[in-house]
Amino acid sequence: MSTNAATTRLPIAAALKDATLAALVAFGLFALMVGLYTDQGPTGALVVSTRLEQLTIVVGLVFAGAFARALIFGREPVGFGRLQPAWLTGRAANVFRIVSPLFGSALLAFALLWPVVFYDNRYLLDLGILVLTYVMLGWGLNIVVGLAGLLDLGYVAFYAVGAYSYALLAQNFGLSFWICLPLAGILAAFWGVLLGFPVLRLRGDYLAIVTLAFGEIIRLVLLNWQDLTGGPNGISSIPRPSFFGLPFNDDEGGFAHTFGIEFSPIHRIVFLFYLILALALITNWVTLRMRRLPVGRAWEAMREDEIACRSLGINTTNTKLTAFAMGAMFGGFAGAFFATRQGFISPESFVFGESALILAIVVLGGMGSQLGVAVAALVMLGGFEVFREFEQYRMLVFGGAMVAIMIWRPRGLVGTREPSLYLKPEGK
Amino acid sequence: MTPAEPILTVERLTMRFGGLVAVDALSFEAQRGAITALIGPNGAGKTTVFNCITGFYKPSAGMMRLVHSDGSVFLLERLLDFRIAQLAHVARTFQNIRLFSGMTVLENLVVAQHNVLMAASGFTFAGLFGLKSYTAAERASIDKARYWLDRTHLTARADDLAGSLAYGEQRRLEIARAMCTNPALLCLDEPAAGLNGRESAELNELLRFIRKEHGTSILLIEHDMGVVMEISDHIVVLDYGIKIADGTPEAIRNDPKVIAAYLGVEDEEVEKVEAEVGI
Numbered sequence: 001m002s003t004n005a006a007t008t009r010l011p012i013a014a015a016l017k018d019a020t021l022a023a024l025v026a027f028g029l030f031a032l033m034v035g036l037y038t039d040q041g042p043t044g045a046l047v048v049s050t051r052l053e054q055l056t057i058v059v060g061l062v063f064a065g066a067f068a069r070a071l072i073f074g075r076e077p078v079g080f081g082r083l084q085p086a087w088l089t090g091r092a093a094n095v096f097r098i099v100s101p102l103f104g105s106a107l108l109a110f111a112l113l114w115p116v117v118f119y120d121n122r123y124l125l126d127l128g129i130l131v132l133t134y135v136m137l138g139w140g141l142n143i144v145v146g147l148a149g150l151l152d153l154g155y156v157a158f159y160a161v162g163a164y165s166y167a168l169l170a171q172n173f174g175l176s177f178w179i180c181l182p183l184a185g186i187l188a189a190f191w192g193v194l195l196g197f198p199v200l201r202l203r204g205d206y207l208a209i210v211t212l213a214f215g216e217i218i219r220l221v222l223l224n225w226q227d228l229t230g231g232p233n234g235i236s237s238i239p240r241p242s243f244f245g246l247p248f249n250d251d252e253g254g255f256a257h258t259f260g261i262e263f264s265p266i267h268r269i270v271f272l273f274y275l276i277l278a279l280a281l282i283t284n285w286v287t288l289r290m291r292r293l294p295v296g297r298a299w300e301a302m303r304e305d306e307i308a309c310r311s312l313g314i315n316t317t318n319t320k321l322t323a324f325a326m327g328a329m330f331g332g333f334a335g336a337f338f339a340t341r342q343g344f345i346s347p348e349s350f351v352f353g354e355s356a357l358i359l360a361i362v363v364l365g366g367m368g369s370q371l372g373v374a375v376a377a378l379v380m381l382g383g384f385e386v387f388r389e390f391e392q393y394r395m396l397v398f399g400g401a402m403v404a405i406m407i408w409r410p411r412g413l414v415g416t417r418e419p420s421l422y423l424k425p426e427g428k
Numbered sequence: 429m430t431p432a433e434p435i436l437t438v439e440r441l442t443m444r445f446g447g448l449v450a451v452d453a454l455s456f457e458a459q460r461g462a463i464t465a466l467i468g469p470n471g472a473g474k475t476t477v478f479n480c481i482t483g484f485y486k487p488s489a490g491m492m493r494l495v496h497s498d499g500s501v502f503l504l505e506r507l508l509d510f511r512i513a514q515l516a517h518v519a520r521t522f523q524n525i526r527l528f529s530g531m532t533v534l535e536n537l538v539v540a541q542h543n544v545l546m547a548a549s550g551f552t553f554a555g556l557f558g559l560k561s562y563t564a565a566e567r568a569s570i571d572k573a574r575y576w577l578d579r580t581h582l583t584a585r586a587d588d589l590a591g592s593l594a595y596g597e598q599r600r601l602e603i604a605r606a607m608c609t610n611p612a613l614l615c616l617d618e619p620a621a622g623l624n625g626r627e628s629a630e631l632n633e634l635l636r637f638i639r640k641e642h643g644t645s646i647l648l649i650e651h652d653m654g655v656v657m658e659i660s661d662h663i664v665v666l667d668y669g670i671k672i673a674d675g676t677p678e679a680i681r682n683d684p685k686v687i688a689a690y691l692g693v694e695d696e697e698v699e700k701v702e703a704e705v706g707i
Contacts, residue, residue, distance in 0.1 A: 286556070289556055290556070293545075293549050293556065293562075294539075294541075294542050294545040294546045294549055295546065295549075297531075297535060297538060297539050297542070298539065298542055300528070300530075300531060300535075301528045301531065301539040303530075304527075304528035304529060304530050304531060305526050305527070305528055305529075307484070307522075307526060308522070308526040308527070308528065309510075309539075310484075310509045310510040310513070311482060311484075311509070311510075311513055311519070311520050311522075311526075311606075312510075312513055312519070312539065312540045312542060312605070312606075312609055313510050313511075313512075313513030313514035313542065313543050313609060314510060314539075314542045314543075315510050315514075316510065417530065419531070419532045419534070419535060419587060420535060421534060421535065421538065421566075421570065422532075422534070422586075422587050423534050423570065423573075423574060423577070423583070423586035423587055
């Protein structure tokens with residue numbers, strides 16, 4: 001399929017025609033969006049003015065772009081597979097197999113050293129915690145979407161269940177973080193199974209709609225059950241985590257005093273950083289481990305062909321429910337962490353946008369790929385921060401990046417799948 | 429072989445889809461350790477019978493009794509599809525190949541041993557911490573996969589994606605995958621479809637091997653008469669959901685009703701044959 005660029009190149013006349021067509025479409029799109037704007041007139045009423053100059057620039061850019069594209073690539077759709085020389089596609093997988101563990105280790109070392117290097121920078125530490133939270137959420141959702149192939153648009157519901165479980169248990173019963181954490185995970189897993197039951201028969205789009213509704217239901221319940229959740233006011237002054245019983249404060253018996261170091265509020269942040277790193281790594285370890293176990297292989301087999309699974313005696317009901325439960329459990333852990341870090345939670349933190357963001361991380365990273373999800377979370381949240389000043393254009397860049405990745409890497413940043421086991425050649 | 433003893437007894441199996449009667453009161457037996465072929469023109473209801481036996485359809489009426497060699501009896505119409513595979517040990521292949529194409533050949537064969545491995549992994553908990561009993565079970569499952577890879581000449585492709593195999597190889601892999609579930613009865617839906625002459629001959633060899641070395645009874649749907657006549661011990665012929673003949677390949681080959689169903693009859697004979705068949 002290695003198409004020679006020279007043969008597909010269009011003659012100038014055809015290229016001009018293509019470019020004119022593209023420019024016309026662009027004109028149709030931008031004539032109202034860019035070409036016209038409303039302004040306050042001298043009498044205070046709204047008047048419509050034109051911005052012909054900008055419109056001309058935009059349409060001109062589209063024309064030039066389409067012309068260049070037609071000359072260089074012809075009418076071939078621009079895609080990674082087509083532009084890549086054939087010799088590379090064959091070897092890319094092998095190269096990747098060698099590079100990815102190294103890159104993964106480098107990323108881990110980078111994460112471990114982050115608080116050491118940026119010890120004084122509260123902003124970067126907070127950003128690191130945020131990224132790691134989403135890495136963990138991405139890895140949790142990866143079990144459901146990437147491995148089991150169940151499109152879940154309401155993942156944030158389990159994040160919310162975890163967060164509220166921790167907040168309510170810690171506030172009402174005074175339980176410590178280390179007791180609440182597993183409880184929050186178990187409760188979220190329970191809700192995962194509860195969601196799993198009614199959607200067992202659903203696939204693809206239908207499943208997506210029901211999970212989307214589930215996410216909204218959880219949010220609306222949190223919003224309206226004033227007595228328990230405080231409604232829109234949320235829950236505040238959630239207990240902070242302690243260093244295995246030693247609180248992070250300036251008192252006698254606090255963390256700093258016990259270890260004989262000077263008190264600094266940054267200790268708690270660093271602790272939180274390593275805590276979420278550990279939680280994320282546990283998620284990663286369990287997922288990687290499970291991929292090599294029968295249940296993990298059944299997840300992937302179910303993603304490939306559910307009917308074939310059943311013909312081999314695999315109980316797809318249980319397999320689906322375990323996927324939902326595992327994914328939900330890690331979402332619950334992340335939720336408990338979120339609650340203890342923020343000290344305040346409200347339903348506003350668990351809107352659909354969060355689900356969409358986590359799903360985007362999984363899809364862009366490469367479904368089923370642990371490394372891809374981590375990189376995608378880093379790029380996406382890091383990107384959000386970098387573009388913070390251009391807040392207005394954030395979604396534009398985000399959308400553009402998504403389109404670009406879907407064109408050039410349709411299977412996500414890391415699209416290759418590592419087999420769960422090999423036939424050892426020395427066995428024969 | 430041992431004296432004739434049915435492994436599968438189908439009695440008055442009926443499957444209706446709304447007003448359409450796809451299978452009408454079909455009764456037949458498949459002998460233990462034998463290859464039974466189910467043949468018939470297109471749309472005769474063969475695959476529907478398969479789907480009923482393997483639980484993918486719930487039959488409208490009728491009984492299907494499967495008896496293991498240890499005497500345990502399973503009424504297939506009462507079991508869910510995956511239970512039929514898990515408990516009654518009925519494995520199947522599909523007319524349109526259904527492999528896990530994004531997974532490797534070896535993984536396909538290991539997934540087929542799910543229930544054995546699941547028990548060995550202590551339903552995941554023991555396996556999570558890499559207990560010895562599980563690693564041993566996994567090694568055994570790979571050995572078994574390797575055995576079937578050797579038998580189906582796929583060893584060299586073991587670590588390739590199943591979807592990247594050639595058509596004939598995919599057909600063989602599907603049979604190997606079904607055999608990895610240790611079936612008592614293997615149901616093959618058109619295993620020779622799309623195979624060339626050499627590949628069909630290899631298929632015959634493989635099926636004979638399975639019957640001889642593993643004592644697996646085979647139920648087979650096939651259009652390739654070369655395969656059917658050569659390897660079947662017993663043939664059941666369906667037409668429009670009704671059994672029109674049932675016997676040895678020799679008897680079927682000369683049965684006028686079968687010839688009529690497949691080739692049609694001359695105009696002057698239509699009434700005579702219709703009367704014979706009972707239409």
